[in-house]
Structures are given as C-alpha cells and as structure tokens.
Amino acid sequence: MSSPEQWTPERPAGTPAATAASPTAEQVIAGLRATSEGGADLVQLLTPEGERVSHPDFDIEITAEELRGLYRDMVLVRRADREGNALQRQGQLGIWVPLLGQEAAQIGAGRAMRPQDMAFPSYREHGVAWCKGVQPTELLGIFRGTDHGSWDPLEKRFHLYTIVIGNQCLNAAGYAMGQKFDGKVGDDDGEATIVFFGDGATSQGDVHESMVWSAVYDAPLVLFCQNNQWAISEPTERQSRLPLYHRARGYGFPGIRVDGNDVLACLAVTRWALDECRHGxxxxxxxxxxxxxxxxxxxxxxxxxxxSDELEAWKLKDPIERVRVHLVRQQWADTAFFDEVQAEADQLAAELRDFCLNMPDPPAKRIFSEVYAEPSPVLDAQRDEFLEYLSGFETTVGGGH
Incomplete structure (x- = not known):
C-alpha cells in the first residue's frame, strides 16, 4: 500500500518539503466546512449505516472472526468507561476522563500496533491501554489519586498517562528519535512509536515542537490526533482555519484524515502509517x-x-452500532454472540467496581518514595518529620491521642 500523492508532499533528496501557498478565502471556507463535516478526503471503509466500502489507497481484508474481535473490544472498553464514569459520580474516583464515542479510533489504532511498537497516551486512551494489555483496574489509581499508573511502561510498550496537555508528543518524539539512532528502523521487523493527543493539544507548543523534531530527524513517529471537535468548550474551527491534517504539509510529512468512528479505516490507516515509520x-x-x-x-x-441537536446527529454515527449492523447483515454474528459479549462486558464492569471499592489507601510515607533515583538526606528528613507529625493524631489503646 503506497502513500497517496495528494497527502504526501514532494520531498527532493536532502531538502525539506516546499511550503504551501497561503490559502485563498474560498479554500479557508472550504476548510472550515471540512472541519465540521469531515471533508471529501475522509478515509472510510465502513459507513454509519454499516455498509462496507472500498478505498483506492487504504483497504484491508477482514475476516468475520477479526471483526467480531474488534466489536468485542469496543463494547468492553465502552462498558468499562461507563463504569468509571459512574464510580466518579458516586465519589469513588476524584475524576474520570470519558472516551464515549471514540472507541473506534482507539481500538483501530491500538490493534494496528505490533508488539515492539511503543505508545504514548494522553489521559483518555483507555481503549489503547486495553489493546496493549493494560487492564481497566490498572487505570483507577490515577483517577483516585493513589498512583501515577501501576503498569510497567516498557513491558506493556505503553507509557504512563500524561496529564499536561501535549507534553506526551515531545516525549514520543524523543523516544522515536532514539529508535532511529539505535538502528531499530529500516525493515519489516523495525520499531515505531505512536502518540495520541486531542485537537485542543494542537494549539500547544509541545505538539508543534514534536513535529519539528520528528520531521528533521525522520523519526518513526505516528502522530495520532483524535479530533473530537471540542477542546473542552472551544470548537476546532476556533483553533484552525484548515483541517488539522493539512498541518503536516508545513512540516514536510504526510497528513491523513480518517473517519474516527470507523474502526476498519482507523485500523488500515494506522497500520500503514506505522509500517511507513518502521521502514524509515x-x-x-x-x-x-x-x-x-x-x-x-x-x-x-x-x-x-x-x-443537543449536534449530539443527536452524531449518535447516528455510533462506532459500535455500525459494526454490529455489518456483522448482522453479513451473518457473521448471531444473537448468542451479542449476548455473550454483553455478559462479558457486565462482568468486567462488576470486577472494576469491586476492585475500586476495595482499593486500599496507600501509606502516607509513599508520597516520599520513588521521587529520586538515589536516596536524598533532605527528602528523608522531610519524610521523618512528616510521619512524626502524623503520629500525633494516632489513637492509642487507652483511647487518648
């Protein structure tokens, strides 16, 4: 599968891509319309009505078993997300970051990765975490405030969540540059890195800087922007005159817009992008x-x-429902399958709730551990002073304080 010419700038040997001319007023208007509607360049393989369509540059063969697996992934991740949301409302978590509606983007991209590929998330990538073998229970400590993540990033090839908007892009660019310098790219067995961020993060300097560095060094980095169209309370058109994928042209590398509610398109495009990166x-x-x-x-x-009208319109493009409809039309799944997946999702939610309700509070001394790589006399003194202070509030056997 080759890169489409309209998305890949000409790059003469040894020179960066030429800067595109300033857009005309008509192009700006067209760009804003594309930003709100998706645009003609949107890569799609499964329509909102569940119809399978082809694409000249990005198309994949998918078996019934594979599609059922993608459906299962999305249903389970959504159920875990809804449970996390409910737990926060009930006071069990300090905050929760929902992914509702973005399951296809995350599962498609997550399942496109190979075991050797590294992922850098923001704070919403519960679906990517699932694909990398991080269980939903391992996310709870972050949102309960008891840890920064309980998995090993190198073992899972999935970095800890990043709260600072866009900072993960710089981290990912540096990691990808290391892959390049260490000679881990260049063939089918090469490594690649993917970083996830939202449309709001594209207004941050860290994201711009990561694109500059990764372009200069030809780093094997896929920058995966989940444009959910709202940077908290600001729409995308308040941040960019043109669709976000056009920004890649200014840095001299390909930019592609994919239907983020189409799990097959996200899988195909991300798989191609990662392969491009692993080959240098x-x-x-x-x-x-x-x-x-x-x-x-x-x-x-x-x-x-x-x-509310906007929300209702997007409910018709639900990423899970379109896969369900396609499975039924193709006779690739029956009622028993859907019931089984739903039961599995309910069981996952019950396990998540039970784990959360029984999470122990960490000891006070933990806030001083793993701050520095080596022991620090100053930190040790602060810890001892703090613990001595707390001991004055402990109840003695006789009932005194």
Whole structure:
C-alpha cells in the first residue's frame, strides 16, 4: 500500500518539503466546512449505516472472526468507561476522563500496533491501554489519586498517562528519535512509536515542537490526533482555519484524515502509517475525525457550550452500532454472540467496581518514595518529620491521642 500523492508532499533528496501557498478565502471556507463535516478526503471503509466500502489507497481484508474481535473490544472498553464514569459520580474516583464515542479510533489504532511498537497516551486512551494489555483496574489509581499508573511502561510498550496537555508528543518524539539512532528502523521487523493527543493539544507548543523534531530527524513517529471537535468548550474551527491534517504539509510529512468512528479505516490507516515509520519513512500525522459524546471530564458540563441537536446527529454515527449492523447483515454474528459479549462486558464492569471499592489507601510515607533515583538526606528528613507529625493524631489503646 503506497502513500497517496495528494497527502504526501514532494520531498527532493536532502531538502525539506516546499511550503504551501497561503490559502485563498474560498479554500479557508472550504476548510472550515471540512472541519465540521469531515471533508471529501475522509478515509472510510465502513459507513454509519454499516455498509462496507472500498478505498483506492487504504483497504484491508477482514475476516468475520477479526471483526467480531474488534466489536468485542469496543463494547468492553465502552462498558468499562461507563463504569468509571459512574464510580466518579458516586465519589469513588476524584475524576474520570470519558472516551464515549471514540472507541473506534482507539481500538483501530491500538490493534494496528505490533508488539515492539511503543505508545504514548494522553489521559483518555483507555481503549489503547486495553489493546496493549493494560487492564481497566490498572487505570483507577490515577483517577483516585493513589498512583501515577501501576503498569510497567516498557513491558506493556505503553507509557504512563500524561496529564499536561501535549507534553506526551515531545516525549514520543524523543523516544522515536532514539529508535532511529539505535538502528531499530529500516525493515519489516523495525520499531515505531505512536502518540495520541486531542485537537485542543494542537494549539500547544509541545505538539508543534514534536513535529519539528520528528520531521528533521525522520523519526518513526505516528502522530495520532483524535479530533473530537471540542477542546473542552472551544470548537476546532476556533483553533484552525484548515483541517488539522493539512498541518503536516508545513512540516514536510504526510497528513491523513480518517473517519474516527470507523474502526476498519482507523485500523488500515494506522497500520500503514506505522509500517511507513518502521521502514524509515516517518513521521506521519493522522487526524481521526470523531466526536466526544460525553463531557471532556466529569468536571465539565458540555450542555453549556454545545447543542443537543449536534449530539443527536452524531449518535447516528455510533462506532459500535455500525459494526454490529455489518456483522448482522453479513451473518457473521448471531444473537448468542451479542449476548455473550454483553455478559462479558457486565462482568468486567462488576470486577472494576469491586476492585475500586476495595482499593486500599496507600501509606502516607509513599508520597516520599520513588521521587529520586538515589536516596536524598533532605527528602528523608522531610519524610521523618512528616510521619512524626502524623503520629500525633494516632489513637492509642487507652483511647487518648
């Protein structure tokens, strides 16, 4: 599968890509329309009505078993997400970051990765975490405030969540540059890195800088932007005159817009992009055009800045429902299969809730551990002073303080 010419700038040997001319007023208007509607360049393999379509540059063969697996992934991840949301509302978590509506983008991209590939998430990539073998229970400590993540990033090839907007892009660019310098790219067995961020993050300097560095060094980095169209309360058109994937042209590498509610298109495009990177042809920018069906976080009220009509329109493009419809039409799944997946999802939610309700509070001394790689006399003194202070509030056997 080759890169489409309209998305890949001409790059003469040893020179960066030429800067595109300033857009005309008509192009700006067309760009804004594309930003709100998806645009003609949107890569799609499965329509909202569940119809399988082809694409001249990005097309994949998918078996019934594989599609059932993608459906299962999305259903289970959505169920875990809804349970996390409910747990926060019930006071068990300090905050929760919903992914509702973005399951196809995350599962498609996550399943496109090979075991050797590295992923850098923001704070919403629960679906990618699932694909990398990180269980939903391992995410709870972050949102309960008891840890920064309980998995080994190198073992899972999945970095810890990044709260600072866009910072993960710089981390990923540096990691990808290391892959390049260590000679881990160049063939089918090569490594690649993928970093996930939202449309709001594209206004951050860290994201711009990561694109500059990755372009200069041809780093094997896939920049995967989940454009859910709302950077908290600001729509994308308040941040960019043109669709976000056009920005790649300014850095001299390919930019592609994919239907973020189409798990097959996300799988195909991300698989191609990762392969480009592992062969030394990176970086690549992917804009997954999707929609945030819920609040930005549980501390946000989306009804204050967007219309209910918009939400209702996007419910018709639900990423899970279109796969379900296609499975039924192809007679690739029956009622027993769907019931089995739903039962598995309910069991996962029950396990998540039970784990959360029984999470122990970490000891106070833990806030001083793993701060520095080597012992620090100053930190040790602070720890001892703090623990001595706390001991004054402990109840003695006789009932005194």
């Amino acid at each position: 042809n990176g970086p690549v920018l992917i804009e997954a055009f999707t929609y945030r069906m819920d609040a930005h976080t549980t501390s946000d009220d989306p009804t204050r800045y967007r219309l």
